Amino acid sequence: xxxFMIAVGALAGFLLxxxxxxxxDAKIDHASRLYDTYCAQCHGVSxxxxxxxxxxxxxxxxxxxxxAAMASxxxxxxxxxxREGGAAVNKSALMPSWASVLTDAEIxxxxxxxxxxCKCGKP
Amino acid sequence: MKxxxxxxxxxxxxxxxxxxxxxxRQCGECHAFEKPADATLDRLxxxxxxxxWYAGAKFNRAWLVKWLQKPTAIRAGGVMWFKHAKPGEPxxxxxxxxxxxxxxxxxxxxxxLADALMTLTGGGIVDAAAFKxxxxxxxxxxxxxxxxxxxxxxxxEKPGTGGVSAPELYDAGxxxxxxxxxxxxxxxxxxxxxxxxxxxxxxxxxxxRITAYVASLxxxx
Numbered sequence: 001x002x003x004f005m006i007a008v009g010a011l012a013g014f015l016l017x018x019x020x021x022x023x024x025d026a027k028i029d030h031a032s033r034l035y036d037t038y039c040a041q042c043h044g045v046s047x048x049x050x051x052x053x054x055x056x057x058x059x060x061x062x063x064x065x066x067x068a069a070m071a072s073x074x075x076x077x078x079x080x081x082x083r084e085g086g087a088a089v090n091k092s093a094l095m096p097s098w099a100s101v102l103t104d105a106e107i108x109x110x111x112x113x114x115x116x117x118c119k120c121g122k123p
Numbered sequence: 124m125k126x127x128x129x130x131x132x133x134x135x136x137x138x139x140x141x142x143x144x145x146x147x148r149q150c151g152e153c154h155a156f157e158k159p160a161d162a163t164l165d166r167l168x169x170x171x172x173x174x175x176w177y178a179g180a181k182f183n184r185a186w187l188v189k190w191l192q193k194p195t196a197i198r199a200g201g202v203m204w205f206k207h208a209k210p211g212e213p214x215x216x217x218x219x220x221x222x223x224x225x226x227x228x229x230x231x232x233x234x235x236l237a238d239a240l241m242t243l244t245g246g247g248i249v250d251a252a253a254f255k256x257x258x259x260x261x262x263x264x265x266x267x268x269x270x271x272x273x274x275x276x277x278x279x280e281k282p283g284t285g286g287v288s289a290p291e292l293y294d295a296g297x298x299x300x301x302x303x304x305x306x307x308x309x310x311x312x313x314x315x316x317x318x319x320x321x322x323x324x325x326x327x328x329x330x331x332r333i334t335a336y337v338a339s340l341x342x343x344x
Contacts, residue, residue: 050215053287058270094276097321
């Protein structure tokens, strides 16, 4: 009986974890789609700062795959740059505010996604 | 009397209705002629051509007639640039192989389609009187378009220079109505809530200058 209960508990735990993982995956997938639509034109399809629009830019976009450089960037600064534009964090004004197309929740998801892309070891 | 008024209205509406049917038949597979009820991000990725429900407030008729007979690529990156982007060094590039050329029509058909398109005014989304050409300052407009506001990051003001994720603007003065340029620049998301042109917080002075500059751009100049 104990063995049966443990098995049921383990199964329930596995399913719950699975649900949590799939919800997180869905958020990552959505953020990835948003990145492809809005960010990749400058930050690149490989998230390396080499987008199709970088040919004439006076300041090159940030390489989001650069683990060391991204690790030094506070998450709240990422959120502010996306919401208010580069100038709000003393960076290039070529990075516009995306508040007109991304919701606050999506901007937060995007910051999480950037931490996922750079493999910075933060949540 | 009422019957005569009805008859007159029917006679006036008749040719336009027929043209709309032609437009729907020839162009409806790729373009939307009514404001989409489902303007989602997925729709933006799957649509085959730009929306035309505000075409009459956007295009100059003479340009439409000419272009429909001999279409050129307006979007170097296709309707949705990401679908044609491929990673590379020193930067990503657009693979033009997957971008289908726009079909052409003869002069008579172009004339009829242009007439039909010009009836699609977008329900007043564009205020044609908002642009005040008398205050135009082209050199300040060029500065704002380039260095100050970064429009060249995505748009080309000269062939082969600037970004490729957005429509070229080097012949915008022939193609677009200034009121549309101003309205779209002011709030792109009013036209599509998910379009990848961000809404910059521009002053009215900046909007007027940028619009005047864009409206001055002609092919070959």
